[in-house]
Amino acid sequence: MHQDISLIFEKSIPGREAFSLPECDVPLKDINELYPAELLREKPANLPEVSEVDVIRHFTALSKRNHGVDSGFYPLGSCTMKYNPKINEDAAALPGFEKIHPYQDPKSIQGALELMYNMDGMLSEITGMDRVVLQPAAGAHGELAGLMIIKAYHEHRQDFKRKKIVIPDTAHGTNPASAAVAGFDVLEVKSAADGGVDLESLKNAMSDEVAGLMLTNPNTLGLFDRNIGLIADIVHQAGGLLYYDGANANAILGISRPGDMGFDVVHLNLHKTFSTPHGGGGPGSGPVGVKKQLIDFLPGPLVEKGKDGFYLNHERPLSIGRMKSFYGNFGIVVRAYAYILTMGAKGLREVSETAVLNANYIMAKLKDYYNLPYDTACMHEVVFSGQRQKELGVSTLDIAKRLLDFGYHPPTIYFPLIVKECMMIEPTETESKETLDEFIAAMVQIAGEAENDPGLVRGAPYSTAVARLDEAKAARNPVLSYVPLCGCDI
Amino acid sequence: MGETTDKNGKRGFVLTLQTREQHIRREKATSNICSNQALNALNATIYLSVMGKEGLKKVALLCAGKAAYARKKLMETGCFKPVFNAPVFKEFILEYKGNVGGLNEKLMKEKIIGGLEAGLFYKELENTWLVAVTEKRSRKEIDILAGKVGL
Numbered sequence: 001m002h003q004d005i006s007l008i009f010e011k012s013i014p015g016r017e018a019f020s021l022p023e024c025d026v027p028l029k030d031i032n033e034l035y036p037a038e039l040l041r042e043k044p045a046n047l048p049e050v051s052e053v054d055v056i057r058h059f060t061a062l063s064k065r066n067h068g069v070d071s072g073f074y075p076l077g078s079c080t081m082k083y084n085p086k087i088n089e090d091a092a093a094l095p096g097f098e099k100i101h102p103y104q105d106p107k108s109i110q111g112a113l114e115l116m117y118n119m120d121g122m123l124s125e126i127t128g129m130d131r132v133v134l135q136p137a138a139g140a141h142g143e144l145a146g147l148m149i150i151k152a153y154h155e156h157r158q159d160f161k162r163k164k165i166v167i168p169d170t171a172h173g174t175n176p177a178s179a180a181v182a183g184f185d186v187l188e189v190k191s192a193a194d195g196g197v198d199l200e201s202l203k204n205a206m207s208d209e210v211a212g213l214m215l216t217n218p219n220t221l222g223l224f225d226r227n228i229g230l231i232a233d234i235v236h237q238a239g240g241l242l243y244y245d246g247a248n249a250n251a252i253l254g255i256s257r258p259g260d261m262g263f264d265v266v267h268l269n270l271h272k273t274f275s276t277p278h279g280g281g282g283p284g285s286g287p288v289g290v291k292k293q294l295i296d297f298l299p300g301p302l303v304e305k306g307k308d309g310f311y312l313n314h315e316r317p318l319s320i321g322r323m324k325s326f327y328g329n330f331g332i333v334v335r336a337y338a339y340i341l342t343m344g345a346k347g348l349r350e351v352s353e354t355a356v357l358n359a360n361y362i363m364a365k366l367k368d369y370y371n372l373p374y375d376t377a378c379m380h381e382v383v384f385s386g387q388r389q390k391e392l393g394v395s396t397l398d399i400a401k402r403l404l405d406f407g408y409h410p411p412t413i414y415f416p417l418i419v420k421e422c423m424m425i426e427p428t429e430t431e432s433k434e435t436l437d438e439f440i441a442a443m444v445q446i447a448g449e450a451e452n453d454p455g456l457v458r459g460a461p462y463s464t465a466v467a468r469l470d471e472a473k474a475a476r477n478p479v480l481s482y483v484p485l486c487g488c489d490i
Numbered sequence: 491m492g493e494t495t496d497k498n499g500k501r502g503f504v505l506t507l508q509t510r511e512q513h514i515r516r517e518k519a520t521s522n523i524c525s526n527q528a529l530n531a532l533n534a535t536i537y538l539s540v541m542g543k544e545g546l547k548k549v550a551l552l553c554a555g556k557a558a559y560a561r562k563k564l565m566e567t568g569c570f571k572p573v574f575n576a577p578v579f580k581e582f583i584l585e586y587k588g589n590v591g592g593l594n595e596k597l598m599k600e601k602i603i604g605g606l607e608a609g610l611f612y613k614e615l616e617n618t619w620l621v622a623v624t625e626k627r628s629r630k631e632i633d634i635l636a637g638k639v640g641l
Contacts, residue, residue: 005501008539019545024552025629026559034554035577047543055539103606108598138525167517177519186517271525280532284525466502474492474506 005465008048008058009482018052065465066280067409073435075362077381077412077424078172078220080250080272087342088275088335097334102326106311113310116327117303119287119337126340126348127246127266128259129289133298135328139247142267142286143178143214145299148320149265149290150212150241151182152297156318162211162240168197170221170416172247175214184211191418195374196225199234206238216245217252217261218379220416220424222359224251232262241265241294249273250428251356251380254349264291274336285332299323354429355380358436362425365440369447373419380428386421394450394457396421401468402449402460406442552625553580560623560632567640573618581622583608583615590617593639600638 031040050058067074074081092098100109116134123132136142147165154162165179166187176186187205192198197215213235218224225231235242244258246268252258253273258266270276270285278284290298296318304313312327343351356379363372363382370384386396400410400423412424427436449457461467492506541549557580564570570584584605586593594604605619623632 012542017542017544018540019542019548021545021548021552021625022628024555026556026632028551028555029558031551031554034558039577044543045546047541047546048539049542049544050539052540055536058539059536101603104603105594105598108603137527140522140524144522173516173519174522174524176517177522180517180519181522188517269525277529278525279529281528282525283527283529286525466500467496467498469496469502469504470494471504471506474494474504478506479493480491480506 004061007482008050008055009046011050011054011058012048014049016049016051016054018050018055067404067407069278072407072409073427073431073439074409075411075425075427075439076409077222077383077426078247078415079278079412080247080269080380080426080428081278081409082250082272082275082428083430084275084277084335085339085342088338091338092331092334097331102330107309110309112330113303113312115334115337116330117305117310119333119340120303122337122340123268123287124289126253126257127244127249127268127289128257128261128263129266130259130292131295131298131302132287132289133300133302134285134287134330134333135299135323136267136286136288137324137329138271138282138284139245139267139269139286140174140178141323142269142288143174143243143245144182145286145288145320145323146243146265146267146290147178147182147184147212147214148299149288149294149297150243151184152318152320153241153294154211156297159239161209164207164210165243166202166205166210166213166235166240168215168219169418170195170216170219171214172216172220172245173415175216175245179214191219191221194376195219195221195223196227197231199227199230202231202234206234206240208239210235210238210240212241212243212264214243214245215263216248217258218248218381220248221374221383221419222248222251222378222381222424222426223374223376224379228261236262247272248380250426251352253352254345255352259289259291264294265289270332270336275339276332276335283329283332285329285336287328287333301327303327351429352380355427358427358429358431359425361433361436362427362440365436366443369444370423381424381426383416383419384423384425385419386423389447389450389457390421392450393454396423398457398460399423399446399450402446402457403442404461405463406439406445408439408442549625550579553623556580556625556627556629556632557582557621557623559629560621560627560635563632563636564621564639567636569639570619573615580624581620583618583620585618588617590619593619596641597635597638602635602638 069081069083096111120132136145163185164187165184167175168189170191179186189201189205190198217228232242241264242262244263244266246266249268250273266289267286271278297320300316300319301312301314303310359378359380359382363378371387373385386399396413400413403410414422492504494504496502561582569587573583573585590607597604605621608618608620609616
């Protein structure tokens with residue numbers, strides 16, 4: 001089949017139009033009458049000139065060259081690529097949610113404020129926190145907000161020497177990055193042999209200069225840290241606070257709560273755990289929850305319930321301020337709200353139970369074919385090592401590329417950093433046994449290919465729109481925006 | 491997003507320059523981006539493809555024309571004074587003769603969300619009204635707005 005891979009700019013024909021605008025019903029002035037010449041651009045914007053059908057076909061073709069959750073299994077570890085129920089989209093598209101503006105009088109957006117207020121309450125219940133703010137745009141933004149809250153808390157107590165954040169070596173890359181952006185120094189602690197935080201290293205790391213610990217539980221090895229109570233005590237006794245990275249919250253819904261484990265600050269990724277779309281990278285939503293003693297520092301405004309209805313409280317002098325204009329990615333919050341109401345308390349618990357069961361099923365079926373560095377029951381994701389295949393000349397990257405030929409998005413690879421040739425598989429609860437069995441069969445076949453025909457795996461993929469891409473070239477010679485072939489001015 | 495080629499020389503695209511932020515020396519990162527706003531960027535890309543070179547200009551002219559018409563109609567009510575003299579595009583600011591909060595409450599009863607009270611953001615702009623008029627507003631709607639304001 002003919003595959004047209006030209007860019008929309010390259011389809012442009014001078015004079016072609018896709019738009020239709022209503023007749024102008026007011027007297028239209030000449031542009032030169034409205035504006036002095038120096039405010040007008042001399043050359044027209046270099047935008048494509050295409051027909052409506054050109055646009056439709058171009059973007060439809062692009063969408064078909066993408067693998068998404070709606071096209072197939074997507075076991076990208078730590079990203080929780082679960083199916084996104086379509087009813088969430090219907091809820092978010094209701095005109096009363098979609099067509100409001102954040103500057104409206106609160107009296108005219110009571111429904112939206114009520115939804116945000118209730119969402120705060122439901123996420124507080126799920127995480128064991130006392131208050132949740134919905135403003136951060138995504139997980140890493142939530143991390144930054146949480147760290148700024150921790151900083152504000154210490155500084156409010158006139159304690160200015162706490163400049164360090166302790167982070168285990170299994171942490172998501174955003175944790176140290178967020179700590180650095182928030183102005184902290186990062187102190188890395190090693191993991192113990194069982195994959196959990198090494199308690200002795202943690203004790204040694206603690207001092208009156210440590211502001212807090214950032215932890216993901218279950219961690220990125222897919223393992224629940226059983227010592228979490230002890231860890232919380234160690235950190236609290238040294239005057240630090242505990243930050244919970246909620247990226248792996250899909251393992252614990254309705255089963256355990258960060259607030260009960262001893263965490264003081266939590267972020268959640270609505271685009272992971274609560275089934276809102278990752279949609280080509282976003283928009284995400286990263287609500288932040290805190291325990292009572294930190295509520296004053298939350299970014300704002302907060303939605304409060306008064307005797308005349310819901311209102312936005314801007315009068316919070318200790319607040320770290322706004323993390324984002326207005327109230328966060330509200331449309332995403334509506335989707336997650338619809339999801340929580342659809343699932344209910346019992347349903348959410350079943351989500352995590354099934355997610356954990358699915359990961360353990362994959363572990364049991366694949367552990368004879370791939371190395372399993374932590375041979376113990378896992379939570380919602382399982383971490384293998386491709387070391388056995390590496391010795392045959394097939395890297396984990398090769399295995400990931402080969403999976404594309406079977407119609408799967410590969411797992412997260414080379415992360416966590418402490419596992420060599422790492423493959424981190426997160427099936428999520430929305431996949432059937434049949435889907436898991438087909439994926440397992442593909443992984444078993446690739447393990448066989450690595451032994452019998454390693455060149456086949458190294459040359460993959462064969463069935464995708466493009467073959468293996470030269471990433472070094474892209475980084476060495478960055479071409480980051482469209483440059484017209486004609487060499488004309490943009 | 492960077493352009494590159496595949497091993498057969500075919501054009502392709504990759505995420506580039508990402509590793510240095512969160513994978514190498516991550517405790518020294520200067521950004522902590524993970525999820526982003528790409529879906530919104532996609533919407534905007536499709537919109538710009540549809541509008542193209544000519545359409546975007548026409549929309550801009552419609553906005554400017556309708557805003558100029560609305561400004562004229564509102565000034566004719568006798569309820570407003572201009573605040574600034576510089577040329578405006580699709581938004582303009584006017585000073586109301588009375589309490590602008592009261593004006594918005596009155597309009598709300600008519601199912602109209604009025605202009606923004608600029609005084610909430612800038613003290614020196616007390617009782618001014620920031621009005622935005624885009625290509626989506628009709629002459630009839632603008633006439634109704636001016637009529638209700640003048641009542």
